[in-house]
Amino acid sequence: SQQGEEDPQALSIQEGENATMNCSYKTSINNLQWYRQNSGRGLVHLILIRSNEREKHSGRLRVTLDTSKKSSSLLITASRAADTASYFCATDARGVSGSRLTFGEGTQLTVNP
């Protein structure tokens, strides 16, 4: 099963509203990353938060990390139609054959103009 699971699976909001997406994971991590994907295109890195950090900001993005609850949230403020995309959290996980990023199934965000 996926290490990271996003919630909700889909989110539809109006332009100007805030969008919050959550990610839960199962095992200890060194860092957690958020990526964005426009339909059928490559993923774009948004932000990386390390396990010893609790909050990080980048422009209209705010990410929090709660390692005790094994969860993270991504907040997009003042959303725009161009923010419409799928958003994935990714955690580093140690496997039998080395460490890798494990991606959740994503949240599909639709921002209506």
Added chain:
Amino acid sequence: DSGVTQTPKHLITATGQRVTLRCSPRSGDLSVYWYQQSLDQGLQFLIQYYNGEERAKGNILERFSAQQFPDLHSELNLSSLELGDSALYFCASSVGGLSYEQYFGPGTRLTVT
């Protein structure tokens, strides 16, 4: 533009055939990652190379193989193709390991008929 290039963009082939997907990482990046994205499996990590050596292995089938060449470009070989191998295949690169953001290429869409 992430700086990662992938060829070809689209590939249509028949079951039982063999194909090679090519990836050129961003200038200066030593790590190359391969991912498979399908509707039912989500984004799955396949394999990572770092400076020519295999570093981590994920859910890569035995029919699939990869390598990273001295000039750091990478190839993913898929053989004895099955209908279920139809997917988007992404290559990503990073400066180092999992503590660094990954830059994704535009992907190769493989259709097996």
